[in-house]
Amino acid sequence: MARMIGADMFFETLIHQGIDVVFGIPGGYVLKVYDVMTKYEDRIKHVLARHEQGATHMADGYARASGKPGVVLCTSGPAATNTVTGIATAQMDSSPVVVFTGQVPLPYLGSDAFQEADHIGITRPCTKHNYLVRRTRDLPLAMKEAFYIASTGRPSPVLVDMPKDVILGEDELVIPEKVSLRGYKPVMKGNIAQIKKAVGMILKAKRPLIFGGGGLIWSEASEELKTFAHRLEIPVTSTLMGLGSYPADDPLFISMLGMHGSYAANMAVHESDLVISIGARFDDRATGGNFEKFAPYAKIIHIDIDPSTIDKNIVVHCPILGDAKTVLKQMLELLPSEIKKNRKKWLGQINKWEREHPIGYEQNGDKILTTYVVDTLSNITKGEAIIVSDVGQHQMWVAQFYKFKYPRTHITSGGLGTMGFGFPAAIGAKFARPDKQVICVCGDGSFQMNMQELATAVENQMDLKIILMNNRHHGMVRQWQTMFFDGNYSASYFKVLPDFVKLAESFGAKGLKVERPEDVESSLREGLSTEGVVLMEIMVDCEELVYPMIAPGGAMNEMILGASDIA
Amino acid sequence: MRHTISLFVDNESGVLSRVAGLFSARGFNIESLNVAETMDPETSRITLVTEGDDFIISQIIKRFNNMVNVINVTDLTDEPRVEREMVLIRVEAKDKTRAEILRMADIFRAKVLDVGQKTYTLELTGDKEKVNAFIGLLLPLGIKEIARTGTVAMEREAKPSKKKGDKK
Structure with missing residues (x-):
């Protein structure tokens, strides 16, 4: 057994864990970690972010694109508190981010020392678990446990706080092969009696609907889902987080549901007699928020790995606790070889809804519509790029118009709705999937919240595209002000904005600006095929609104379909 | 309704604030709380009494189950005790x-x-x-x-x- 200091144990354990990239910023109490890091450069790539929030979103984007934990390293105090938004973002969307923070030496804990903050206390409600390491020799075990907890069960962020004396202390390196925690035993397999009950309900249903969520992506259940949907001929709708888990071009896919879901998807939920929810948590944005009016004619099967999501928002008829992929496999095994489906009427009805109110737009006039840009982008990239969206109107249009084919290609901050997530997360996603075209779609408001990371992208000579929809507004705020606040556009307009093209150029990136609808396609093609970091600023119409919309508290069948519904 | 909840937890620092945090996050008051070591020095037993909506208490108990430091939770309210x-x-x-x-x-x-x-x-x-x-x-x-x-x-x-x- 080798003797070494905590800082070396840190890297030895990361390598043992299979980690090869760390996003971070050096500072006071982690300087020794950064000092020894140069020895490990050939095995661990360090990405120097410009802000710890950026670093955390990068790690999150990396985790979502790869399925592997994303790692953050930073110092104490302000650095640690800067990670909090990133941690909370990862928690809401079940992303395995592991954050390592430096901390004041143990004897100074609680003394208000320079750059001291109570990292454990501050991050307790937004992590699945966190550790304050008290002895150097405990560091590898805490790290192994952190990775295990973060990446098993319902994935979630974990923080490990490393006091300076733990980092500097010397001991034998002991990396445990296996982790066993008496208070943490995630359940993978579903209860067989519940599964039998569910299969019985499914075989009897006349208007069944699959309600897929992000859990399908984390459990890599796309293949099983497709087989399941096809064998039973059940239409599939998806939450925002579930997009990509089922191919958008499959005839059974009826687009996203929820506040800005498609008419057909929301009507299908409302009229369904059996909702099969897999890896979703019935969040208010997916259900319209009116839990009493949700799916009034349906029995509900709820498959989820997290017991605390069961009966949280919607009381369900058949809960199945377990991993989505495993449970789908278990259900597939129980299906009879001959299934009487009789779906003609139900699928016909859904098809009718789709034709009655398709998601669409009319690009005429001289103002560019964001919907048109996203639709064009989807066509140009054939739905095969990784799209990392930010938060706001453009995010909903990406969800509605981009035809995602594969899991882990749609990355967005769904639960927390963190503006500023998109661009750094795109950097992380590109590190995870250098083989893929990675495109950040953002707004002028959200890009300004983490645009300093342009330096990180350029420094790493990334091939990364940014499509910035500039409407000079907080667009979604403006939409709500239009619809619910009598057009009182309070603080949603930017009198001053940077020249985004020059801004990109000042960082050493390339920039181009699009102002006319007829230039959109050619400019996107040009920008996407240009090597390096390219920012495409598209000047879009600020008056375009996202439809359909369920007003907060509305039922799924109470949709505002267009301007004529507002009056 | 008044609930008496029994928890077995890891006997280490911070566990109590994790447990209490679930209540404070929902604006719930804990009526009484008792913590002490069990036969196993690595385990503590918490007995917690709280007044609250049954639905929310059942959510809190599920969240206790999710906590890494919580080994076992029982709501004793409906149990002979x-x-x-x-x-x-x-x-x-x-x-x-x-x-x-x-x-x-x-x-x-x-x-x-x-x-x-x-x-x-x-x-x-x-x-x-x-x-x-x-x-x-x-x-x-x-x-x-x-x-x-x-x-x-x-x-x-x-x-x-x-x-x-x-x-x-």
């Missing part, structure tokens, strides 16, 4: 009340722990109602100070408590 609480009471002892205090202590089977010039300190163990009744009787005599442990509770029979991961 024994509950006890201990209280220390310092009561004014004047010439004309000294005998009466001792008489009441005797009736309630309280112990006298400390006898002073001006006060008696009594110890009483019982369920919440008994403790409240005793305090109520001593109140007119002048209680100077009380310290209560909060409820500790156990199921009446050694039946297996719910394991983590069981469906609801």
